[in-house]
Amino acid sequence: MTDDLKHVVCPHCDKLNRVPAERLASGGNCGACKQPLWPGEVLELTGQNFAPHTGRSDVPVLVDFWASWCGPCKMMAPQFEQAAQGWKGKVRFAKLNTEEHPAPAGQYNIRSIPTLILFRNGRELARQSGAMNQGQIDQWLKSNGC
Structure with missing residues (x-):
């Protein structure tokens, strides 16, 4: 039964x-703050909540x-948001502004933007640079197992 439980950060x-x-x-709400775990918008990450x-x-x-x-980042933003709608409950979509929060970008050696990185449990699974x-x-x- 415990194998059926997944950890999700609010x-x-x-x-x-x-x-x-x-x-x-189907979503659900956070046990602590009672807010939806899968709101309709892309999550904005910061240096504090990235990890x-x-x-x-x-x-x-x-x-x-x-x-x-x-x-290219501005051109990709609406495409990223549209893609997020189709992956609700399967992939969390998030954005990190590298100018406002440079520490995570430096940690992951981001040299060009936009760059997409797919993470699970602290591991980088895949990376792609350039607008899509x-x-x-x-x-x-899908090609990366999602």
Whole structure:
């Protein structure tokens, strides 16, 4: 029975929740703050909440490393948000502004943006640099076992 429980970090209070695997797609609320575990928007990561979300989640976390001055980043943003809607309960989509929060970007040696990194339980599973559209993001996730 415990194999069926997945660890999911709350996007609101950053507390760890255990959710039955079959209930991931249906959402659910955080046991601590009672907010939805799968809100409709992409999660904004910071230097403070980056490690809990990428390091403690059994659900893969796809992080878009971006900056506000980056033209390709701006073009990809709506595509990233659209892709996120189709992966609810399967992959957490998150963004990290590398200008405002340089420490995680430095830790993962981000040299070009946008760069996508797929994490699970603190491990980097895959990396892709360059802007992608929704279909390319979906295909990339599928090719990486999601």
